[in-house]
Amino acid sequence: MSEHVPSSYKKLLQKMEDFIVLQSAESIIGWDMLTMMPPKGIELRSRQLALISRFEHKLSTNPEIGSLLKQAMKPSEYEKLNDVQKRNVYLVKKQYDEQTKLPEELVAETAKQQAIATDVWKKAKAAKDFSLFKPELEKVVELRKKAADILMKVKDTATPYDALVDIFEPKTSSVTITHVFDELREGLVKLLKKCTTNPKQPDTDILWREVPIDAQRTIAKALSEFVGYDVTSKNSGGRVDETEHPFTTGYYDDVRITTHYYEDDFAASMFSVLHEAGHAIYEQNLRREWMFQPIGTASSSGIHESQSRMVENIIGRSPEFWTYFFPKMKKIAGAPLSDLKQDDFVHAINKVQPSKIRIESDEVTYSLHIIIRFNLERDLFAGRISVKELPDVWNQSYSDYLGVKIENDSEGLMQDTHWASGGFGYFPSYALGNIYDGQILDTMGKTLPDWRRQLSTGNFGDIKQWLARNVHSYGNMYDPSDLIKKITGEKLNVKPYLNYLETKYSMLYDF
Numbered sequence: 001m002s003e004h005v006p007s008s009y010k011k012l013l014q015k016m017e018d019f020i021v022l023q024s025a026e027s028i029i030g031w032d033m034l035t036m037m038p039p040k041g042i043e044l045r046s047r048q049l050a051l052i053s054r055f056e057h058k059l060s061t062n063p064e065i066g067s068l069l070k071q072a073m074k075p076s077e078y079e080k081l082n083d084v085q086k087r088n089v090y091l092v093k094k095q096y097d098e099q100t101k102l103p104e105e106l107v108a109e110t111a112k113q114q115a116i117a118t119d120v121w122k123k124a125k126a127a128k129d130f131s132l133f134k135p136e137l138e139k140v141v142e143l144r145k146k147a148a149d150i151l152m153k154v155k156d157t158a159t160p161y162d163a164l165v166d167i168f169e170p171k172t173s174s175v176t177i178t179h180v181f182d183e184l185r186e187g188l189v190k191l192l193k194k195c196t197t198n199p200k201q202p203d204t205d206i207l208w209r210e211v212p213i214d215a216q217r218t219i220a221k222a223l224s225e226f227v228g229y230d231v232t233s234k235n236s237g238g239r240v241d242e243t244e245h246p247f248t249t250g251y252y253d254d255v256r257i258t259t260h261y262y263e264d265d266f267a268a269s270m271f272s273v274l275h276e277a278g279h280a281i282y283e284q285n286l287r288r289e290w291m292f293q294p295i296g297t298a299s300s301s302g303i304h305e306s307q308s309r310m311v312e313n314i315i316g317r318s319p320e321f322w323t324y325f326f327p328k329m330k331k332i333a334g335a336p337l338s339d340l341k342q343d344d345f346v347h348a349i350n351k352v353q354p355s356k357i358r359i360e361s362d363e364v365t366y367s368l369h370i371i372i373r374f375n376l377e378r379d380l381f382a383g384r385i386s387v388k389e390l391p392d393v394w395n396q397s398y399s400d401y402l403g404v405k406i407e408n409d410s411e412g413l414m415q416d417t418h419w420a421s422g423g424f425g426y427f428p429s430y431a432l433g434n435i436y437d438g439q440i441l442d443t444m445g446k447t448l449p450d451w452r453r454q455l456s457t458g459n460f461g462d463i464k465q466w467l468a469r470n471v472h473s474y475g476n477m478y479d480p481s482d483l484i485k486k487i488t489g490e491k492l493n494v495k496p497y498l499n500y501l502e503t504k505y506s507m508l509y510d511f
């Protein structure tokens with residue numbers, strides 16, 4: 001940092017550094033809790049996590065940050081900052097304003113209610129009884145509405161719900177999302193029909209053959225290594241472990257992923273590993289000099305999802321990738337897959353079929369599940385529907401969009417944990433990630449026109465380098481809409497993603 005940088009800025013960044021280091025410690029002991037911790041450790045772990053969370057709150061709401069921000073934003077000092085430094089100041093201010101404006105009692109009450117609601121949700125889901133969950137969900141919604149009302153003023157958003165979306169997808173309004181999702185829905189419903197009414201249908205029974213877990217572990221490592229997520233070398237910055245629900249956590253040089261192996265569903269772990277490895281290489285390719293700065297993080301949840309879905313679906317479910325990897329998978333798996341044919345396998349892993357469950361859905365129907373949730377959340381926070389009406393609206397939407405009949409609320413609106421834990425505003429990120437991918441892919445194709453051929457020969461290096469340079473290395477320099485414009489020269493646009501799907505599925509299904 002040059003000597004001309006005002007001391008207020010330097011002090012501000014020092015304070016943030018402590019916060020960021022503490023956060024990275026929290027993420028690793030959170031990972032340990034789900035992977036390695038012996039059962040008896042849970043009480044001690046809860047104490048550790050509660051203390052860290054109190055310290056984090058103290059650090060991020062320290063009044064000194066407020067006065068340093070004031071100082072750093074005085075025109076005489078602010079003018080001396082470059083764009084990166086200005087962005088850091090912006091990000092610190094945003095976090096500080098949000099953290100200090102939310103009353104502590106509201107934050108504590110929400111955390112408590114989310115824990116209660118999550119516990120009741122598990123029981124209600126097992127009992128297929130929404131009436132158990134309803135009163136707890138109503139309390140969660142009330143508390144999130146209170147927070148959204150406050151955050152709306154701090155963030156200057158058009159609606160309370162927009163303030164919740166902004167937590168995950170900064171500066172992306174629900175009006176914009178509604179607009180792109182309507183267009184996406186129309187395209188997806190048409191494509192869905194073409195796939196499901198086509199006489200050529202894949203045989204998915206081949207995916208239920210039993211592959212020993214040890215072989216699946218070896219395949220998982222090979223897949224990680226293929227995408228440049230190093231989990232085996234002496235100097236590796238990653239590792240693959242096992243949890244019920246796969247996730248990625250960590251920071252720069254220590255980014256870990258998890259997966260789940262099912263003996264009778266070998267494809268599940270392969271695609272979860274590719275998905276999480278896509279998240280991991282994003283974190284590992286953030287600009288080194290931005291480590292410990294607010295800017296040294298991902299742009300948004302949607303951009304993060306774009307990177308995991310790029311690796312999982314666009315790369316990992318492409319015929320070209322399997323031209324390279326299919327013989328390798330067969331060799332590792334041995335007898336159970338010895339007579340498997342590549343074309344049959346590629347079609348089976350890309351079967352389009354409307355389902356009731358989001359996490360079991362394919363590339364064509366996935367976003368429809370998200371659009372349903374987004375519409376419900378938006379209308380719930382606008383007071384157009386109540387918690388009581390959610391099941392009916394949910395079931396009707398599933399019938400309208402996907403043509404499936406929901407038999408009970410456990411396979412309906414109680415399937416996901418997000419609402420119990422107060423995660424309103426998060427769902428849109430999943431489908432926005434898909435839309436971003438279409439645009440990113442189009443742009444990548446202009447500089448790497450033969451990326452598909454490269455993939456078929458086992459070369460992922462150029463693609464990875466392109467993503468690192470054009471997406472990952474920008475960190476949090478831009479909000480997602482600005483980042484997409486910076487990368488592609490265009491604003492948010494659904495067409496490239498729909499074109500990608502149309503081309504891919506017309507080849508698989510012959511239409």
Ligand code: ZN
Nearest residue numbers: 275279305308
């Ligand atoms: Zn993800």
